[in-house]
Amino acid sequence: MARMISYKQAINEALDLEMRRDPTVILLGEDIVGGAGAPGEMDAWGGVLGVTKGLHAKHGNRLMDTPLSESAYIGAAIGAAACGMRPVAELMFLDFMGVCFDQIFNQAAKFKYMFGGKAKTPVVIRAMVGAGFRAAAQHSQMLTPLFTHIPGLKVVCPSNAYDAKGLLIQAIRDDDPVIFCEHKALYGSEADVPEESYAIPFGEANIVRDGRDVTLVGYGLTVPRALTAADTLARSGVSAEVIDLRTLSPIDWDTVIESVENTGRLVVIDEANPRCSIATDVAAYVAQNAFGALKAAPQMVTAPHTPVPFSPVLEDLYIPSADAIVAAVHKTTGPVKSAA
Amino acid sequence: MNERIKPIVMPKWGLSMSEGKVTGWLKPAGSPVAPGDEIVEVETDKIAGVVEAHETGTLRRVIGEPDTVYPVKALIGVIADDEVPDAEIDAYVAEYATQAAAEAAEEEAPRTHFIDTPAGRLRYAKRGEGAENVILIHGFGGDLDNWLFNIDALAEAATVYALDLPGHGQSDKKLADPSLKGLSAALLGFMDALDIARAHLVGHSMGGAVAARTALDAPGRVASVTLIGSAGLGDEINAGYTDGFVQASSRRELKPVLEQLFHDPDTVTRQLVDDLLKYKRLDGVTEALTALSGALFAGGRQADQVAQALAATDVPALVIFGASDKVIPPDHAQAIGTRATVEVIEDAGHMVQMEKAARVNELILAHIA
Incomplete structure (x- = not known):
C-alpha cells in the first residue's frame, strides 16, 4: 500500500x-x-x-x-x-x-x-x-x-x-x-x-502540471522550482505546463515537442552550467524540430558559468530560482500585468 | 441547523480526495431542482463529475466559484423552498463553516483495511451498519475506487464492502487460478474471512460475472446479484479494450484505451491515466492481467458464460448497462430474460456506475430492499 x-x-x-x-x-x-x-x-x-x-x-x-x-x-x-x-x-x-x-x-x-x-x-x-x-x-x-x-x-x-x-x-x-x-x-x-516493487520505464517524461501558454522543462530539483514558478505564473494568468524529464539518456523528445506544439513557448531549467548542458540540448532540439510552433525564442534558466560558491548567499543565487523561471517565462510572453 | 435548508457540499469521491474544483454550474441560482438533477460540475485530480441534487426545492445560493478549489464537505450551494426567508439562508451559510470544521476531525479513521485470505492479502473498504450485506466487485483492471460514487450511498441502507480482487488494486498480485471460478473462490474466501454468511453481490464487468458465478456455485451465500455492464452475458467483448489495457505501457497508449470506458471521453483526466499506469507498473500486475484476459477474453470472445445458468435459478437479478457501452455490447442486458430487472441507461458507457451514479444507486437500493 x-x-x-x-x-x-x-x-x-x-x-x-x-x-x-x-x-x-x-x-x-x-x-x-x-x-x-x-x-x-x-x-x-x-x-x-x-x-x-x-x-x-x-x-x-x-x-x-x-x-x-x-x-x-x-x-x-x-x-x-x-x-x-x-x-x-x-x-x-x-x-x-x-x-x-x-x-x-x-x-x-x-x-x-x-x-x-x-x-x-x-x-x-x-x-x-x-x-x-x-x-x-x-x-x-x-x-x-x-x-x-x-x-x-x-x-x-x-x-x-x-x-x-x-x-x-x-x-x-x-x-x-x-x-x-x-x-x-x-x-x-x-x-x-x-510498498510493492514497480519499475518506471526509461525515456518517459512526466507531465507534472498541464498548461496552455508555456512549457517548462526540468529535472531533479528544478522540477519543484518550476512548479513553484507555475503557481506564481497562474496568479498573473499564465498557464504553464511542467515537464519532468526523469531520464536524460534516453530522453523523451516526443513529450517535449508535443507540449511545445500546444503552448508555443519553451523555458528549459537546468542546474548544470550553461554551456553544452541539458538546457542547450533541449532548446536546440526544439528549435530544430518544432521551430514553426514557437511564438518566441526558447529561454534557458541555468546556473552561471562559475564553480558552485561556498558562500550560502551566493550558492542560493547560483541555483535556478522560481523567480528566475518566472522572469524567463515573461521574456517569452512579453510583459504580463499582475492580476493583483 | 435549519432543517428546511439543504446544503450542497463538495463531495468526497474516493479515498484520497481531499479537495475539488468547481468547474461550472449547470443550474443558475433560483432554478427549481429535483432529486437527480445535475447541478454543478466538479473536477478532482482524478476524475471530473457532476454533483446531483438529493432534494426538491430551489437552488437558493450558488456559493462555489468556478475554477476555485474547495475542501471536501465545504458548502458550495444551498437548496431550500421559496418560502424560506433570505435571512435564514444567510445565517445557515455563516454557521456552516464552523460545523464543517468540527466534523473534519472524524475523517481521520483509515478508509481501507487488509485481510488475509486463502487467495492472499486482500484490501477492502467497509461502510455502513445495515442488517443486509452488500459486496461490490470491480471489473478487469479495476479496484475498489471504481465504486467511489456508490459506496456511501449504498451504506445508508446496508453494510457495504468493496474489495480489490487478487491481482488488482492493492491486493496481492498472485493469481492462483485466473478464471471466474478462481475469482469466485477468492470472493468466498474473503466472505469467510470476514464472517459474511450471505450478501447481495454487486459486480461490474468481469466482477458481474464473478458475482453470477458465485450465485451459481454457492447459492446459499448470495441474496441477490446486480450485474453492471457485466461480462458473462454474451459472446462479444471489445478486445481493443481488454488487450489494449494489458499492453499499454505508456500514458500515450493508455489514454485512448481508457476513453472507451466512458460515454464522455473527457472524463479521463491525466491523473486517472497516471494512477492506472502506476498500478500497471507494480510487479506482477502485467502477469495477472495477461493471465486473466487470456483465460476470459481471448480473441474478443468471452470464454465463460453465466447467463443461461443464471436464468434457470431464482436468484434475484438486476442488470444495468450504459446504452453507449463500448466494451461490452449493451444488448447483453437482455441475456437473462424477463426474470431479471433490466435497465439500460442513456448517455452512459461501460463505467455506468460512475457516470450515472444516482440512478444506479437508486436501482440497487430498490433491488436489495
Missing part, C-alpha cells in the same frame, strides 16, 4: 527489494556499511548520508565497504557486471567521477558495442548531485551533461520519491550501465510511494 516516505527511504527500499528479488544484486561503495577498516559497529554509516543504512543487517556481505579508490571499485563493479552480477556502486558525489572516467566512458559504456552486442554491463552507479547543501565547489556540481554526452550510458535524475524508487528498480534491472543521479537537496522530500 502506498504511504508517504522520503526520497532517501525510497532509494533504500528499492535497493532492499531488488536485493531480495535477485541474488546477483550487490552493493559496493565507500562507507556504505560501517566504513572499511574502521573498528566498531557494522552498519554504523550506511553511506555518507545514510542511504544504505539497515541494508547490511538484511543482506550481510552482499554489501561491501571499499577502499577510497574510485577507479578500483567502480572498475570492479563494471567487471562484475560483465561477469553476470548486477552491482550497484555508490560513488558519493558525482563530482568524484573524474578519477574513474576511463572505467565508465571507455569501458562500461563501450563493452556492448565493442563486443558486438555479446556483452552486457548491468551496473548502476549511484551518486549525489546538485547544490544547496553548503558543500562547496567540489561536492555540489550538476555534471549530468558529461554523461549524456557518452553513447552507451543511461542517465537518470529523479525529482521525487515515487520516481526515485521506480527508476532505481528499472536501473538495476536494465542491462546497460546507468548513472543514477540523486539530488541531495531532495533526500528529505516525501511522496506517496507503494
